[in-house]
Amino acid sequence: MNLLKQWNKVHRVCCLLLIGVTMLSVSSCNNNEDVFDKHFVHSVYIWLKNPNNQEDRKQFEVxxxxxLKTSKYAKTNxxxxxxxxxxxxxxxxxxxxIVVTFSSKEEQDLYQKEDAHLLFIEEASSLWNKVQIYDAVGLD
Incomplete structure (x- = not known):
């Protein structure tokens, strides 16, 4: 009987620890570090030459x-x-x-010249026939 009581205590402690870890995990998932930055928003619209070609789409998306994973300046996307x-x-x-946010116009200017951005243009520009960009700064 004493062994059963000890097992129940261990079981309760384990359950409480599991609940605590789960709550911390959910809390950290809801606490998104990538908060949309309204300082500078870069909105890009791209028209592919062959929008129905799945291989072109896959190449573009890759x-x-x-x-986007390697840009040093893009905050959110x-x-x-x-x-x-x-x-x-x-x-x-x-x-x-594509919508990308930056902390400032200066950061967006650096982004335009960064290797990751230039490599993307080199790899994907042959796939599109039109690009339209709208840049905006947030109202205070």
């Missing part, structure tokens, strides 16, 4: 992923495709939308 919203004011003709 180059883009490598670039979003990559998307047209949402299929059908309204007169919506342009759904692009293939990819």
């Amino acid at each position: 180059a883009l992923d490598k670039f 979003f990559v998307g495709t047209p949402a299929g919203t059908d309204r007169e004011v919506v342009d759904n003709t692009y293939t990819y939308n």
Whole structure:
């Protein structure tokens, strides 16, 4: 009987530790370090030459992923495709939308010249026929 009580105590302690570790894990997942930075937003729209060619899309996405993972200056990023919203004011003709944020215009200027960005352009520019960029700074 004494052994059973000891087992129950060990079991309770283990359960409490497991709950604590789980709560810390969930808390750290919700505490996103990559908070959207409103100081400088760089919105890029790209039209691929052959948007229906899956190999071109894969090649573009691999180059883009490598670039976004290695950029020293891009704080946060979003990559998307047209949402299929059908309204007169919506342009759904692009293939990819990339939104990258920076702490400042100066950081964005450095990003334009960094090796990771230049390599991405070298690897992927043959795949697109149009790029449109909108840069914005946040309102205070």
